[in-house]
Amino acid sequence: MKKLLALLLMVALMTSLFVGCGQTETDTGNSSGAASDAGDTTNDTSDSDESESSEATNEVELRIVTMFGGTDPSTEVFEQQLKDFMDANPNVTIINESMTSVGDEFRTAVKTDFSTGNEADVTFFYTGADAKGIIESGSVVPYEEVRETYPEVGGDISESILDSVREFDGKLYALPMTGFYEGLFVNTELFDQYDLELPTSWENLTTAIEVLSENGITPIAGPIAQSHYLIEHFVLAQAGVEGHQDVLDGDIPQSWVDGLTHIKELHDMNAFSADAIAMEIEASQNLFRQGNAAMIFEGSWFIGGCDEELQAKMTVMPMPTAPGGAKDPTSIVAGYSSGYYISRRSYDDASKQEVVVDLVKHLTSAEAIKEIAAANGGTPSAPVTVEGLSQVALDGHKMAAEAKGLSMPIDSRLKPEAFNYIVKEGVPFIAFGERTALEVLEEVKNIQSR
Amino acid sequence: MKLYENKKTITLFLFPALLFMTVFLFYPFFMNIIKSFYASDGYVNSAFIGIDNYRRMLGDQTMQVAIKNTFVLMFYVVVFELGVALILAVLVNSIPKGERFFQTVFFFPIVISATAIGMMFNLFYAYDGGLLNNIILNFGGEAKVWKSVEAALEIIAIPTIWQYIGFYFVLMLTAIKQIPKSLYESAMLDGVTGFKKLIYITIPLIRNVLITCLVLAITGTLKVFDLVLVITNGGPLNASQVLGLYMYQKTFIDEAFGYGASISVVIVAIGLIVSFIVNRIFRQEEFTY
Numbered sequence: 001m002k003k004l005l006a007l008l009l010m011v012a013l014m015t016s017l018f019v020g021c022g023q024t025e026t027d028t029g030n031s032s033g034a035a036s037d038a039g040d041t042t043n044d045t046s047d048s049d050e051s052e053s054s055e056a057t058n059e060v061e062l063r064i065v066t067m068f069g070g071t072d073p074s075t076e077v078f079e080q081q082l083k084d085f086m087d088a089n090p091n092v093t094i095i096n097e098s099m100t101s102v103g104d105e106f107r108t109a110v111k112t113d114f115s116t117g118n119e120a121d122v123t124f125f126y127t128g129a130d131a132k133g134i135i136e137s138g139s140v141v142p143y144e145e146v147r148e149t150y151p152e153v154g155g156d157i158s159e160s161i162l163d164s165v166r167e168f169d170g171k172l173y174a175l176p177m178t179g180f181y182e183g184l185f186v187n188t189e190l191f192d193q194y195d196l197e198l199p200t201s202w203e204n205l206t207t208a209i210e211v212l213s214e215n216g217i218t219p220i221a222g223p224i225a226q227s228h229y230l231i232e233h234f235v236l237a238q239a240g241v242e243g244h245q246d247v248l249d250g251d252i253p254q255s256w257v258d259g260l261t262h263i264k265e266l267h268d269m270n271a272f273s274a275d276a277i278a279m280e281i282e283a284s285q286n287l288f289r290q291g292n293a294a295m296i297f298e299g300s301w302f303i304g305g306c307d308e309e310l311q312a313k314m315t316v317m318p319m320p321t322a323p324g325g326a327k328d329p330t331s332i333v334a335g336y337s338s339g340y341y342i343s344r345r346s347y348d349d350a351s352k353q354e355v356v357v358d359l360v361k362h363l364t365s366a367e368a369i370k371e372i373a374a375a376n377g378g379t380p381s382a383p384v385t386v387e388g389l390s391q392v393a394l395d396g397h398k399m400a401a402e403a404k405g406l407s408m409p410i411d412s413r414l415k416p417e418a419f420n421y422i423v424k425e426g427v428p429f430i431a432f433g434e435r436t437a438l439e440v441l442e443e444v445k446n447i448q449s450r
Numbered sequence: 451m452k453l454y455e456n457k458k459t460i461t462l463f464l465f466p467a468l469l470f471m472t473v474f475l476f477y478p479f480f481m482n483i484i485k486s487f488y489a490s491d492g493y494v495n496s497a498f499i500g501i502d503n504y505r506r507m508l509g510d511q512t513m514q515v516a517i518k519n520t521f522v523l524m525f526y527v528v529v530f531e532l533g534v535a536l537i538l539a540v541l542v543n544s545i546p547k548g549e550r551f552f553q554t555v556f557f558f559p560i561v562i563s564a565t566a567i568g569m570m571f572n573l574f575y576a577y578d579g580g581l582l583n584n585i586i587l588n589f590g591g592e593a594k595v596w597k598s599v600e601a602a603l604e605i606i607a608i609p610t611i612w613q614y615i616g617f618y619f620v621l622m623l624t625a626i627k628q629i630p631k632s633l634y635e636s637a638m639l640d641g642v643t644g645f646k647k648l649i650y651i652t653i654p655l656i657r658n659v660l661i662t663c664l665v666l667a668i669t670g671t672l673k674v675f676d677l678v679l680v681i682t683n684g685g686p687l688n689a690s691q692v693l694g695l696y697m698y699q700k701t702f703i704d705e706a707f708g709y710g711a712s713i714s715v716v717i718v719a720i721g722l723i724v725s726f727i728v729n730r731i732f733r734q735e736e737f738t739y
Contacts, residue, residue, distance in 0.1 A: 003459070006459055006462070006463075007462075010462050010463060010465075010466070013466055014466045017466060017470060104703045108702050108703060111492070111705070112702070115492050133491060133492075133495070224686075225683065225685050225686060273577070274577060274593075274595050275577035275578075275595045275597065277595075277597075277598070277599070277685070277686040277687070278595070278597035278598075278602075278682060278685055278686045280683075283576075287578070292578070415705075416703070416704055416705050417700075417704035417705060417706050420699075420703060420704050421704075424684070424685075424699075425512065425688075428685060428686055428687050429687060432599075432687060434687065450489070
């Protein structure tokens with residue numbers, strides 16, 4: 001008797017170990033099987049998008065991961081879009097695992113999910129270098145394949161923009177929503193207060209830095225600890241669009257060395273705040289937003305998080321050309337670098353395929369693109385006019401439209417380890433004079449070619 | 451024969467835990483050692499490169515800084531965390547009541563997530579509007595940059611130490627309580643009181659627990675990463691870079707999984723060597739009271 005009890009106890013303990021490891025897919029599979037029997041009699045789903053068959057009335061649960069979460073300016077708009085879809089399709093539940101893309105966490109989280117087979121059904125992620133591994137592993141579906149069955153997917157997006165996000169194999173894996181531009185954002189009120197000319201030239205920039213720092217205003221909100229945008233702009237200022245696109249497979253370009261050295265020069269002029277060395281991107285954004293810094297190198301997404309009062313006294317302009325630099329005064333860092341991916345696993349699942357494609361259609365419609373563009377100030381991928389934009393957002397669009405050269409950021413061309421070396425082991429050490437730009441770039445070239 | 455003495459039953463009961471540990475601990479640990487001989491990006495690209503990762507580590511400046519910082523952190527932890535825990539344990543042992551209260555209060559920080567503690571200390575250390583600077587400004591001083599190159603390691607040492615004092619405090623208090631009162635009474639008759647009592651009676655008799663705490667604290671330091679990540683992310687200029695954090699950055703942020711794996715092998719090796727040395731120097735003794 002005692003032995004039997006012991007055996008039973010052991011079996012119970014062992015099964016309890018594996019309870020948590022169950023897949024939720026099997027659960028939805030079971031419940032959708034049960035629901036389909038009742039589905040035919042309860043066909044009161046709204047007719048707005050859908051067509052279809054009894055399959056649409058099965059209980060479907062989808063997971064979606066995007067950058068429109070947390071502190072991102074598009075969060076509210078995106079959540080409303082999901083809600084609208086769920087209202088129109090009561091049988092669909094969407095689990096939203098979005099998080100902001102500021103910093104490294106989002107990139108890490110998505111890549112970890114893909115590599116462990118835990119990817120969401122729909123993912124809004126970067127294109128280019130970040131997506132290479134995901135595409136090569138076959139975890140996402142090319143839209144050429146999707147369009148064979150559903151030709152209207154992404155139909156609202158301009159073809160030329162779709163072409164710009166084709167991957168290394170010529171296929172389209174991501175549907176872009178908004179493009180971005182990066183530039184030098186300026187608090188015009190502070191410039192007026194000290195009678196300064198806007199930093200359209202390097203001389204104006206350095207004059208402004210001198211005057212502002214004498215008067216206790218932080219000239220540039222520059223996070224030396226997370227200097228991604230500083231790197232992009234200072235290299236572009238010296239190297240121009242063509243030089244900016246160097247992938248360090250030849251000699252180290254002198255323009256890059258000079259560009260990074262300029263960061264040190266400005267740092268020595270007290271262009272950055274006293275705690276810039278330990279500052280992160282969000283802290284520097286805060287510094288600017290509170291009116292304590294006069295300039296910041298940021299992107300189109302930055303506008304959405306600034307309150308209206310600040311937006312009224314902000315403008316954005318291209319990075320001034322560095323002395324002896326090759327940059328055209330209008331060139332900027334810009335492009336389309338993210339889009340909606342559909343996971344292979346989800347697409348191949350007959351019970352989910354249609355719903356997933358419908359969701360993506362809904363999220364990439366002209367209306368949806370317009371809403372997201374209005375929220376985050378980016379350039380829309382569909383030919384829509386975004387209304388109600390503040391002056392600074394209009395300035396940004398104008399700057400992007402008039403730019404003679406657009407260059408995608410360096411971190412879309414270099415390996416993560418290589419670019420992160422410049423961020424963590426490069427700029428802070430260069431700014432403090434502990435390493436030279438040449439030393440740093442040689443090591444970056446080493447890492448990139450490894 | 452009694453149920454728990456039957457060898458078969460014992461094996462049966464131990465088997466689930468052993469299986470669990472094999473799948474989630476031994477197997478990944480073993481695979482990690484193997485992976486350290488590869489260059490991998492964590493996805494499809496994985497190439498065998500022999501001991502290249504370890505060779506790279508020898509020339510890696512950041513690795514050297516991380517090792518040095520980790521040992522300095524170990525020193526701070528041993529001196530301050532164990533030292534303060536011991537003092538607190540001795541003090542709490544000698545108060546007539548309120549012992550339960552102090553035990554709960556001191557143990558409390560351990561249940562808070564390290565990330566939350568990191569964020570809280572960020573609010574203390576912030577240059578603009580941080581707690582410490584606001585207090586200083588209130589008294590007419592000038593705001594200090596707390597997360598500076600000189601002070602970064604100490605800055606992250608403070609919350610690291612603060613969080614787990616309670617844990618060692620409880621361990622030591624329990625050990626002190628085991629010492630029979632009769633020993634203290636006879637010591638008092640011989641005129642041994644106060645500080646001498648601590649040095650000659652209390653500490654020697656809780657020696658085994660002290661050694662255990664020492665080993666735990668040292669190996670725990672090797673794993674510190676979340677607090678540092680949140681507060682300084684290893685900066686500024688690698689001043690607060692530690693092994694655990696460096697391994698995390700290399701693996702998950704830089705996506706150099708093979709190199710990260712080799713760093714973690716080094717962490718394990720250091721942990722084993724240091725524990726071995728500590729156990730050798732302070733040999734455990736059997737006590738009979």
